[in-house]
Structures are given as C-alpha cells and as structure tokens.
Amino acid sequence: MNPYYDSKDLGQFGKIGDFGAKASADKFFAWYGEVFKEGALTAREKSLIALAVAHAVQCPYCIEAYTTDTLEKGCSGDQQMEAVHVAAAIRGGASMVHSVQLMNKARSLSM
C-alpha cells in the first residue's frame, strides 16, 4: 500500500466524529451498521458486494477491510475474485456501453 494510505489509519475511522460534525458521523455509522446487518441479503453476500465496490471505487482501506471480512465469513478465493470480476465487468461495461452513444452520434452525423 502507498504510504499515503496507512492500514493503521483504518482504526481511526470510527473516531472521525471527534474531529467535527459528530452528529452526522454518528448517523453515518448507525446507518452503516444497519446496512450490513443480515437482511434480505446475507451478511456474506453484503460483504462480497462491499469487496466488489471497494475495488470499483479503488479504496485501499475498504479493500483491506472487506478482504478480511469476506475471509472471516468463510469466502473462498474464487468467491472473492469473482466478486472483483463483477466490479471490473461493470466498470468495463460502463465504458463499452457508452459506445452506443458513439454509434448514435456518428450515425446522426453521417450520410
């Protein structure tokens, strides 16, 4: 990890409210905790989604946190990596599907 991102800093995440905007931080963490509770999706499914999104938004803290979390939810390497492929496919797909805009515009300009 780049020194700008220090793994130990993740331990301070829960204390951001001490620096400022405590009411908002408290609401954020309460909501965050609620989101990851077992619901219509299992806690493991949510953790794999989080791992995939962590790669999509390329957050080193989130990647470390949800790599650990998915391991601690019994996920195999295949399950973890398939989640990342889903993230990559959507990122790649998002670029590729915009080629329809390209085609539409090109056709509108062409004889």
Added chain:
Amino acid sequence: MNVGRLCNQACKHCHVDAGPDRTELMSRKIFEACLRMVDRDSPSTVDLTGGAPEMNPHFRWFVEELSKRSVKILVRCNLTIILASDYYGELPEFFARNRVEVVSSLPFYQAERTDRQRGTGVFEKSIEALRRLNAVGYGRAGTGLVLNLVYNPAGAFFPAPQDQLERDFRKSLDEGHQVAFNNLFALTNLPINRFLDYLLVSGNYETYMEKLVEAFNPVAASGAMCRSMVSVSWDGRLYDCDFNQVLDLPAQPTVADRVESFDRGAWEHRIISTGRHCFGCTAGAGSSCGGATT
C-alpha cells in the same frame, strides 16, 4: 491427553511444534497412571491428541483399555496418518471397533488453502482418508460412528460462524468428493509457537492481537474449555489446557502437578493460569477444541 509430539506432518500453524523429528512420547507408565485416574475420577471424555497420537507405540493398547470403560474416547486424527503405511491403514477399522469419536483437521474445503497450511498434497490425502473412514461407517447416519471436522483459518483472520462454515463444508465435500461428516468445529488460531512466528514474520501480530482483545467476549470466557478439563502432557504433568501445556505454563501451585497425584476436588477449585494466548479462546463466539463455545 497429549501423548507425544511426534507427527508425520509439520503444519505451519501447529501450536505443539509437532513434526517427524520430535521424540517426546508418553510412556507406558504414564498411560497406566492415566488409566488409574480414569478409573478413580470417571471423566466423561478422554481426548487423545499429539502430534499424531496414533504414532505413540502404546496408543492402540490404551484405546482398547479405555474402550472397556464407560468413557467417551476422542482421537484427534490428522487424516494423512491413515495413508502413511499399511499399519496405519488399519486405523478406520480400529477406531470403529473401539467406538472412537474421530476429530480431524481440515482447514478448508478446497486444496489450495488446506495445502498452504498443512503441506502440499495434504488435501487430496485427507479426502482419501475421509473416504476410508466413511467406508467403515464414520459420518454415516445410523452407525453411531462420529466423524467431526475442525476448521481453523489459514492466516491472520478469525473463523467464520461455525454453522455457516459447516454448511459450506458439507455442500462442497458432499458434491465435490462424496465425503460425509457429522459436525464441523471452528477454531481460532492462538498466538503461540508456529502461528506466533508467522504473525511476527508477516507483520500481522499487532493487528491480530488487537482484534483478539477487542473481540473479548465474557460469555465465551465463561464457557472456556479450561474450566472443565485437565490436560495431561506426554511426561505426565498436568496443565489447564493443551496451550498452557506447550507453553509450559503450569497449573497454579495449589494443586498437584502430576497425573499420579491428581486430586479432582482441588483441581475444580484451582485458579486457572492465563496468558495473552487466552484471548484466542475468548474472542467472538469463543473457541475450544470442541469449536465455538457460545
């Protein structure tokens, strides 16, 4: 009872530091003292571990002696020993004949993560050994022959919930390998010996210890296995648990420290010796040789 540190494997996480080069083995004299203790104090279970307990030359005699008594016999079998030679190949039938409950480590239901911890090729050998145990009735409904598996994480992370892991293992081992078992126990790796070395070398020690301490669960502490057992070492000394035994952290001096002079009444009222490794048994859902404790 830890009947010796000799083992055919040398697993990376082994808290006993067991391996093929170890020479510590329980003598016949100590086994006989243990039998007298069983007769006198009537424990519900005798749990045999090692090393590979089957490699002790007195192992089969002792199990046969135990089977004459009304005590549950539990053997922690590493599975690969069953494939080590024709002599050890008889173990499934021997276990079945003596109604031994078999407990076997299988760190994961896939080869890569298992072999990383226990050695190359261990997963395939373990599957073959499980099939041989299944063939004599272990893990099969209606036989009464119990085969339990033990999962421990292959690294510096905590185990998943035991019931969830058990479902994953059952599905994968049944569909992929036609292997059956009864229950799965999820264990937390304790920061001692080889696993401690790994934590230190890999730079995970501080984070792992912080996680263990933060996950301290008083309910798990109340169910810790040291509260209801006595651990006998290969040389006949008594400890609060197998981990204290390998750390040579003796029981409090208020109680006898040898199997020959064990006093159950005094033992039940002793103060248990503790150390930083105890956070491994008290984290989260708790951990013991029988899995989660909450």
